[in-house]
Amino acid sequence: MVAPLLEVRDLSIGFGSAPAVVRDVSFEVMPGETLALVGESGSGKTITCRAVLQILPATAKIHSGAITFSSAGTSCELLSQSRRQMRQIRGNRISMIFQEPMRSLSPLHRLGDQVSEVLRLHRDMPKSQAKKLVLETFERVGFPEPARVWKSYPFEMSGGMRQRAMIAMAMVAKPELLIADEPTTALDVTTQAQVLGLIKDLQKETGMAVILVTHDLGVVANMAEQVVVMNKGRVVERGPAPAVLGAPAHGYTKKLFAAAPMIPEVAAPARAEGRNDLILDLRDVSKTYTMRAGGWSKPVTITACHEVNLSLERGKTLAVVGESGSGKTTCARIALGAELPDDGGEVLFRHDPDAEVVKIHDMSLRERVCFQRQAQMVFQDPYSSLSPRMRIGQTLTEPMEIHGLGTKAERREKAAEMLRWVGLDPSMLARYPHAFSGGQRQRLSIARALTLDPVLLVCDEPTSALDVSVQEQILCLLENIRDRMGLSYLFISHDLAVVARIADEVAVMRQGVVVEQAPPDTLFYNPRHPYTRALIAAQPEPDVNRPIDLKLVAIGAGKPSTWPEAFRFEGVAAPALTEVEPGHKVRCHG
Amino acid sequence: MMFIRYAIYRFITMLLTLWVVSILIFVIINLPPGDYLSNQIAELRATGQAEGVAKAEFLRTEYALDRPIWEQYLIWVGMAPGPQGWYGMIQGNFGWSFEFDRPVSEVVGDALWLTVLVNLAAVLFVYMVALPLGVIAAAKSETWVDYTAAFVGYLGLATPNFLLALMLFYYGNKYFDLPIGGLMAPEFEGAPMSWEKVKSILVHLIVPTFVIGTSGAAAMMQRLRANMLDELSKPYVETARAKGLGPSKLLAKYPLRMAFNPFVADIGNLLPAMVSGSVLVSVVLGLQTIGPSLLTALKSQDQFLAGFVLMFVALLTLIGTMISDLLLVLLDPRIRYGARGG
Numbered sequence: 001m002v003a004p005l006l007e008v009r010d011l012s013i014g015f016g017s018a019p020a021v022v023r024d025v026s027f028e029v030m031p032g033e034t035l036a037l038v039g040e041s042g043s044g045k046t047i048t049c050r051a052v053l054q055i056l057p058a059t060a061k062i063h064s065g066a067i068t069f070s071s072a073g074t075s076c077e078l079l080s081q082s083r084r085q086m087r088q089i090r091g092n093r094i095s096m097i098f099q100e101p102m103r104s105l106s107p108l109h110r111l112g113d114q115v116s117e118v119l120r121l122h123r124d125m126p127k128s129q130a131k132k133l134v135l136e137t138f139e140r141v142g143f144p145e146p147a148r149v150w151k152s153y154p155f156e157m158s159g160g161m162r163q164r165a166m167i168a169m170a171m172v173a174k175p176e177l178l179i180a181d182e183p184t185t186a187l188d189v190t191t192q193a194q195v196l197g198l199i200k201d202l203q204k205e206t207g208m209a210v211i212l213v214t215h216d217l218g219v220v221a222n223m224a225e226q227v228v229v230m231n232k233g234r235v236v237e238r239g240p241a242p243a244v245l246g247a248p249a250h251g252y253t254k255k256l257f258a259a260a261p262m263i264p265e266v267a268a269p270a271r272a273e274g275r276n277d278l279i280l281d282l283r284d285v286s287k288t289y290t291m292r293a294g295g296w297s298k299p300v301t302i303t304a305c306h307e308v309n310l311s312l313e314r315g316k317t318l319a320v321v322g323e324s325g326s327g328k329t330t331c332a333r334i335a336l337g338a339e340l341p342d343d344g345g346e347v348l349f350r351h352d353p354d355a356e357v358v359k360i361h362d363m364s365l366r367e368r369v370c371f372q373r374q375a376q377m378v379f380q381d382p383y384s385s386l387s388p389r390m391r392i393g394q395t396l397t398e399p400m401e402i403h404g405l406g407t408k409a410e411r412r413e414k415a416a417e418m419l420r421w422v423g424l425d426p427s428m429l430a431r432y433p434h435a436f437s438g439g440q441r442q443r444l445s446i447a448r449a450l451t452l453d454p455v456l457l458v459c460d461e462p463t464s465a466l467d468v469s470v471q472e473q474i475l476c477l478l479e480n481i482r483d484r485m486g487l488s489y490l491f492i493s494h495d496l497a498v499v500a501r502i503a504d505e506v507a508v509m510r511q512g513v514v515v516e517q518a519p520p521d522t523l524f525y526n527p528r529h530p531y532t533r534a535l536i537a538a539q540p541e542p543d544v545n546r547p548i549d550l551k552l553v554a555i556g557a558g559k560p561s562t563w564p565e566a567f568r569f570e571g572v573a574a575p576a577l578t579e580v581e582p583g584h585k586v587r588c589h590g
Numbered sequence: 591m592m593f594i595r596y597a598i599y600r601f602i603t604m605l606l607t608l609w610v611v612s613i614l615i616f617v618i619i620n621l622p623p624g625d626y627l628s629n630q631i632a633e634l635r636a637t638g639q640a641e642g643v644a645k646a647e648f649l650r651t652e653y654a655l656d657r658p659i660w661e662q663y664l665i666w667v668g669m670a671p672g673p674q675g676w677y678g679m680i681q682g683n684f685g686w687s688f689e690f691d692r693p694v695s696e697v698v699g700d701a702l703w704l705t706v707l708v709n710l711a712a713v714l715f716v717y718m719v720a721l722p723l724g725v726i727a728a729a730k731s732e733t734w735v736d737y738t739a740a741f742v743g744y745l746g747l748a749t750p751n752f753l754l755a756l757m758l759f760y761y762g763n764k765y766f767d768l769p770i771g772g773l774m775a776p777e778f779e780g781a782p783m784s785w786e787k788v789k790s791i792l793v794h795l796i797v798p799t800f801v802i803g804t805s806g807a808a809a810m811m812q813r814l815r816a817n818m819l820d821e822l823s824k825p826y827v828e829t830a831r832a833k834g835l836g837p838s839k840l841l842a843k844y845p846l847r848m849a850f851n852p853f854v855a856d857i858g859n860l861l862p863a864m865v866s867g868s869v870l871v872s873v874v875l876g877l878q879t880i881g882p883s884l885l886t887a888l889k890s891q892d893q894f895l896a897g898f899v900l901m902f903v904a905l906l907t908l909i910g911t912m913i914s915d916l917l918l919v920l921l922d923p924r925i926r927y928g929a930r931g932g
Contacts, residue, residue: 055831090834098832104825107924108847121834153923169833 003070004028005209006052006094006177011065013047013056020063022047023233029177029226031071034203034210036224036241038217038256040467041438044233045213049179052078052211053096054086069094071176092122095170099182101162105154112150115169122173137168141198159324160191167198174206181213188323188494190557193538196222197550215468217260218540221245222547229253242544259472260542261497263524277353279456279488280312280335285345287330304330305512306572307345312456312505314353317482317489319499319520321535322509328492331509332458335490336375337361337368349375351455373403376449380461382441386433392419392444393429399452418447422477439470443477450481457482458490463498475502496535500524508532511560513574515567518584528586530556530563566590592926593919600915604908611904612679616663619893619900625655626688626891653686653894666897679901685894689886694898698880702902704773705879708802708872709864709906711795715803716810716860721853723807724814728849729841731819739815743808752874755801759875762797769794771876779878798875802868806860810853817852821845847921854918858911865903 006029014020022044029035037045050056052067067078071093081089095118098104105114112134119130131150138146141164154162163183170178180199184192200223203210212223220227220241227245228238229252237250248254287304305327312318320328333339335347337360347360351374358367379385386395396415400406406414416426422443433441442462449457459478463471479502482489493499499506500520507517508531516529527533534556537549560569566588569575577585624632627650634642650656654665654672664670666685668678677683684694727739762768769775773794778787821827822845830840869881880899887896919926 053832055828087834087836090832092834096829096832098825098829100825104829106826106830106844106848108922109843117835118833153927155924156927166829169829 002030003075005031005033005069005071006211007066007068007070008048008052009066009068011048011051011067012063013044013051013060014063015057015059015061021233022051025065025230025233025235027226027228027235027238029209029211031176031209032203032207033226034212034224035226035228036220037211037213037228037230038215038220039230040215040256040469042232043230045230046181048230049096049181049211049213052179053090053094054078054081055090055096069177088122091118091170091175092173093175094177094179095173095175096179096181097163097166097170097183100186101159101166102154102186104166105162107153107155109153110150111152111154111165115165115172118169118173134168134172137172138165140202141165141168141171142194143168158191159187160195163187163191163195164198167195167202171202171206175208177209177211178203179211179213182215183212184219185214185216189496190323190534190538190553192219193540193548193550193553194557196540196548199223216540217245217256217542221542221544222540229256245542245544255469257542259469261468261471261475261495261500262541263497263500263536263539265524277314278311278348279314279350280310280318280490281348282308282310282331282335283346283348284309285331285334285347286342287327287334287339287345288342303512303572305334305509306574308509308512308514309577310335310507310514310517312488312490314455314488315482315486316504317491317502319491319493319503319506320509321493321496321499321506323494325511326509327512328494328509329460330512332377332460332490332492335360336377336458337363337371349456369403373452374454375456375458376452376454378442378445378449378457378459378462381465382438382445383465385445386441386448388433390432391429392431392433395433395444396429396448396451399448403452405452414451415447418450421450421481422447437470438466439473442466442470442474446474446477446481450485453485454487456488456490458492460492461494462491464494471498478502497539508535512572513587514577514585515587516585517577522581522584526584528580528584529588530567532556593916596919597916600912604912608901608905608908611908612667612901613663615897615900615904616659616666619891619896620659620662622891624891625893627653627655629891630688649686649688666894679898684898687887687892687895689890689892689895694895697883697895698898698902701878701880701883704877705865705881705902706906707791708773708795708798708868708877708879709861711799712803712806712864712868713857713860715799716806717853719803719807720810720814724811725818725841725846727811727815728818728822729837731815736815739811743811746804746808749804751801751805751871754804755797755871755874758797758800768796773798773877773879798868798871798877801871801875802864806864810856810860813856814849814853817849818845821848824848851918851922854921855914857914857917858907861910862903862907865906 008028009026011022011025012020013022025044025048027035037048039045047056047060051062062079065079068075069078069089078086078089105111112131115137116130116134119125119133123130135146135150138149143149143164149165154165157165183199184195187195196219199210212219214220224241226238227241229236229244229250231252237244237248237253244253248257285308286306289302289304291300291302308327308331310318310320310331320331322328330339334341340361341347348357349360349371350357358371360371363371393412393415396418397411400411400414405411415429419426419428424440424443424447433444436444462478463474466474475498478489481487491499491503503520505517506520506523507514508529509515510531516523516527516532523532524536527536534553537552538557540548555564560574575587575589577587579585627646631643631646634646652673654662661670665672666678668676668680668683672678687694687697690697723739723743727736730736759770763770774787774790778790781787827840827845830844865881868879869885871877872879872881873885880902883895884899886892887899
């Protein structure tokens with residue numbers, strides 16, 4: 001019987017004199033094994049991990065428990081180690097990767113310096129040898145030009161590349177245990193698939209154990225042998241991954257399962273019907289930005305989107321899906337008139353089937369004020385999109401005040417009604433946003449958008465900042481409201497699975513162009529474009545028998561110039577969108 | 591290469607700014623009605639001294655004060671010929687001080703370099719005090735170290751400079767035998783540079799440096815502390831901890847580097863604040879800086895003298911800002927690469 005590499009016994013942690021946030025948590029990690037710590041925000045999973053490395057915030061206190069780390073026949077109790085001894089373990093025998101690769105690396109130091117620092121601290125080796133080892137590690141984590149990475153600063157790289165650099169930093173000293181705290185949550189789904197694949201490969205190679213902290217059961221299914229599910233600081237269920245994922249026993253685990261968004265398995269879809277009553281119509285919309293650099297440097301032109309044609313039928317939901325930088329948000333901003341499209345593009349809007357069509361970028365002042373009432377937006381981050389200094393009542397009545405609607409009493413009545421619509425209590429009008437959870441805040445944002453009785457709602461990643469179970473509720477709410485009020489949605493998301501349930505039409509964007517467009521059923525039944533296929537393949541599913549197909553991801557996730565020949569293009573010289581079957585358009589040659 | 595190009599670019603923009611500043615200064619000085627000479631003429635007429643009037647009238651034409659203001663400006667700067675031909679600041683002539691009845695350059699003379707010296711010493715003092723105290727206060731935030739540093743700092747901010755000066759003079763003289771007033775012993779004034787003179791100046795500098803620098807140091811210390819505290823909660827600090835870096839090395843390498851930017855950017859702001867803040871102190875301490883001359887010149891509308899002093903302060907400021915901009919480019923790769931347009 002092999003002894004566990006790490007054994008956590010009855011760990012309780014609290015802040016100050018408040019009740020403990022982690023209570024009696026126990027689990028063990030065997031050498032070479034992956035343990036997934038699953039839970040939503042506030043479940044205590046992150047605090048538990050930091051306790052292992054003793055890098056808790058200064059105000060956190062370990063009330064009781066033991067953390068035993070055993071390797072090479074010796075075992076030590078981490079909680080009773082001196083600070084100096086702990087420093088010898090950190091980064092050397094146990095290392096950690098953090099959630100936000102954007103902020104977890106110092107922007108002022110070169111990557112080579114930051115990564116080789118681990119070796120300088122823990123290995124007594126000459127500089128040249130350390131550099132050689134770091135370059136090898138860079139190569140191992142998938143950097144094509146290690147020497148260039150050595151000299152680069154983090155802000156010169158994309159999120160996925162930074163996370164690779166983080167992994168290199170964590171791996172370079174060949175630790176026995178890697179703690180990965182939501183390592184892929186901030187990444188695009190195709191990048192996530194590749195980074196997860198990388199961690200798995202490295203683990204196979206070095207035989208290290210991994211503690212993977214995540215909220216995503218799909219990630220768990222792809223990575224873990226053992227699962228520990230945490231809720232409100234307690235372990236509610238644990239066991240081997242196939243057992244826990246195959247037949248979850250605890251109610252909370254079941255709830256997580258039910259909420260996990262999945263790409264549905266669909267039968268061949270019915271034929272798409274004709275479309276005539278368009279509420280919003282983007283025609284040949286392109287947007288290029290000119291970046292003016294300081295000094296005498298030449299301005300740089302960046303194409304945010306290129307010849308985008310999108311139309312939204314009244315009462316329906318058009319989803320625009322793409323990764324960061326694909327131009328989806330630019331499209332939404334242009335659709336709302338917040339940005340001007342380049343010459344030649346136009347956006348048509350008809351608020352009522354019988355009304356005149358107006359061009360959004362060519363409106364009179366009166367038309368514009370009207371349009372601003374008819375089209376509203378729900379933003380991504382409910383934490384920063386509500387003013388912390390305004391009571392909810394104020395926030396909800398302000399739009400009506402601006403447009404001079406109703407009397408004060410009527411406005412208040414409307415605000416209260418909207419709160420009921422989104423499932424909150426009118427008695428909350430006097431509160432400030434900080435009294436609400438993330439999901440409640442997003443409900444408030446939706447209520448705010450609804451107070452003007454709009455006909456069009458632009459939702460920019462409305463659920464990305466929320467926990468899965470809350471995400472599920474918000475999507476339900478949005479669907480409900482759309483059907484009851486006859487709204488039309490332009491829905492921006494990076495997540496195909498979220499879009500799958502709410503959209504009537506999906507446009508997949510990549511590098512500023514729409515690469516494939518179809519109703520969701522058609523799209524999932526018969527994805528034609530390699531990028532769409534990569535997106536679908538990269539979506540982790542909470543089923544241990546259906547791992548991510550990294551080959552499919554690799555084919556489509558690269559630059560357009562690396563796509564299979566029928567789809568390949570360089571820069572903005574993309575082939576035309578071709579209708580391959582009624583209602584299903586793909587950007588391909590011939 | 592990139593850096594040199596940026597430096598040249600920055601230098602040219604500095605000159606352009608200086609030009610705009612010169613216009614502003616000239617306009618502001620000429621905003622009050624009349625000028626030094628017209629005031630004097632009116633006074634002479636009232637007391638019936640006719641020959642004095644003739645001399646003043648002569649000076650008025652000689653220094654083109656009777657011309658339209660834009661012409662006066664061009665002549666002053668040296669971009670148009672005046673009564674004595676092309677003879678303005680660009681040509682190295684700073685005009686005539688009516689108050690002292692001597693050329694401006696003679697009036698200001700040594701005071702220029704002493705001003706630069708006093709203020710440089712004060713800036714150095716500010717940085718040398720604020721840097722360690724600010725870092726320690728942040729690292730030991732909310733402990734007695736932090737509170738003591740804050741208390742001393744606020745005391746420094748709140749004590750009026752001249753009061754501090756008087757106290758320091760008294761006790762400095764009593765216990766350390768420090769000289770009172772002036773920037774050098776009287777026997778060295780006007781004497782050529784010598785080792786003795788340098789020593790005398792250094793000893794005389796102690797109290798003024800302390801007085802001028804204290805409030806700046808206190809303010810900067812608090813700013814650095816706040817910046818450091820912001821940085822300490824950033825994820826990259828946690829990454830460094832997870833690597834196994836020791837506390838002091840970690841502090842110096844990561845958060846301090848980040849918190850350094852505003853620190854460096856302050857060089858430009860610090861100089862003018864000190865020059866103008868030190869006017870009063872200079873008067874009280876009897877320092878031969880340009881501060882007292884500026885005060886007199888402004889009071890009596892001695893426009894060329896005032897204009898020159900203000901131009902000089904503006905130049906100091908602009909040079910300070912340029913230095914801090916160039917330093918920032920060297921220190922922060924994000925700014926460096928931003929300037930390259932990537």
